[in-house]
Amino acid sequence: MERVFEKRVENLRRKLKENDIDGYLVLYAPNRFYLTGFELFDPQCNESAGCVIVSEKDLWLCTDSRYEEIAKSILDEKSVFIYKKNRLKELREFIKSTGIKNLGFEAGVVTYELYDALRKEISLKPFVKGLVEELRKVKDEKEISAIKRAASLNRKLFETIEGIEVVKYKEKELAWEIEKFFKERDAQGLAFSPIVAAGPNSAIPHHRSSDKKIDKESILLIDSGCRVNDYCSDHTRTFWIGEKKSKKFLELLDIVKEAQQIALNHIKEGIKAKELYNMVVEFFEKYGLSKNFTHSLGHGVGLEVHEEPSLGIQGEEELKENMVITVEPGLYFPGWGGIRWEDMVIVKKDGAEVI
């Protein structure tokens, strides 16, 4: 295993001690990848490519025969366990054979079925706040460099879009142009399906790009991101297509951008996520608009486009240096449209580096 992974595993081992467990089951694909480099994605959400078990001294990768060769190219043979006919039973027997006495697990990932199969013979301890998620929040230099490349390519996309004539494109067609833009450059691909929302569709924060055509003199909201060296980017811009920008659009755009600036001005190590959220809500409320801000202010970005910390009403978490987060205030008016403005930020000791 590469040194970077060994270091992460050591960090996790420290957390085992702090939490009074002598083993931890890592099932969630990005967590598994973070610790070992093995498979960032599962084939499907209900089909696991495998799990990692970390004890005080050892690490095992448990997977099926399809991944045997890849697993053994990452770890030595004795650290790879291949389950065959009955995944749950064989996994339970394997875990028993490791001698682990108190096994922590990801409560928000392990299914009832797996939990039920293990609990009868293994002492289990659920972690709602996952231990690996905790480690992943603060990025190292190499991670930040990948995120910066992904962010920079996403910004380049928006510059390019501003320069082209998008009227008469279907939302879907423009989404496909975005995907091609990324793939034909530096990126492995999309970080998520781009949201291309024309006119009133922009009022739907998670709109799925459709056959609707982009009209002249209307709103166009684009929320996109790419993946470079396994790391994601995520920005949103809201444009007015045409020359006759509506007064409402311009006023709301100014308000949203100002809301973002207020948050950016306050980001630094030590501030609580929910303080930022509350600041933006209060600012919108000055205009009687807080009810039109229907989602959180942002989220962490890394191996996943949505990861911790969440910048929502429940964000008790204090920001730390080298967390990477989005700041994305938005205002939505069903039937009319919506405006969202999203940037990515590296949290610094004394401020925010916008990327």
Added chain:
Amino acid sequence: MERVFEKRVENLRRKLKENDIDGYLVLYAPNRFYLTGFELFDPQCNESAGCVIVSEKDLWLCTDSRYEEIAKSILDEKSVFIYKKNRLKELREFIKSTGIKNLGFEAGVVTYELYDALRKEISLKPFVKGLVEELRKVKDEKEISAIKRAASLNRKLFETIEGIEVVKYKEKELAWEIEKFFKERDAQGLAFSPIVAAGPNSAIPHHRSSDKKIDKESILLIDSGCRVNDYCSDHTRTFWIGEKKSKKFLELLDIVKEAQQIALNHIKEGIKAKELYNMVVEFFEKYGLSKNFTHSLGHGVGLEVHEEPSLGIQGEEELKENMVITVEPGLYFPGWGGIRWEDMVIVKKDGAEVI
């Protein structure tokens, strides 16, 4: 809700009665979509776009504010529940308010965290074999028509690939050409990331397309599928690139194709999945090759590329008319390469329709 969804919900309600429950929680995205048409995909595997609750008389869609507008375009307002600050707690309170007494849930999908939040105040019954998965196995006319279109486009891809010069392409580059081929035609996109495996990489059943170049006089395995009208296709072909086909390649290819033909000859309503699997294993064993066949013989295909039934050693299930499955024997030799040949089949009363 459209009639097709109402019919599916009625079928599920029949299963509630058979299983002594008066409600069922549908969290798994393809199941949720199958019943309502709401969001085929979650934003991430650890981030739900919502769940459906079906009782003897009612159906509710529970989601967050990002999906409120979409949800209310599918269902009337009183059938949509929007959770806000604390998803788990609000969901629990909502379920309690429905009056459901015994709530079934998907044991292989619901996480420990959700289970733990609900179990304290709601009587829960786990279903390892999901009730909606059960319904999804047999496809209706419209589903089969979508699957046929996806299958036909995938076959067209393989015809096209046979006609082009792929030497010197990187695996990744050819994978991208495949994606473009689909997107620029009938498809919504890929059903899964295409496996383009050159030379020895073909020995890895789930190889991730890499920077390796495709060499002349070597094996090229392509496993790909597209999505048309929400339904998937999945075929594999293994080619020899060049004129000097190796004897080993030709012999093994014949064996794999014959193995497939044996299975195809026996597919019909009533045969058990594992009978087909065992037949193929026995056939390979005649050549001393059964240990080189390291995965199952196939799987159902529909809204997901991998769904029930599984054609593996544990396939107790009897095939039924209008199930759609893959038949994909393969032989793998680490260091040398692998051969897989995969087709899709509609199970008929008296045979197999290859698509």
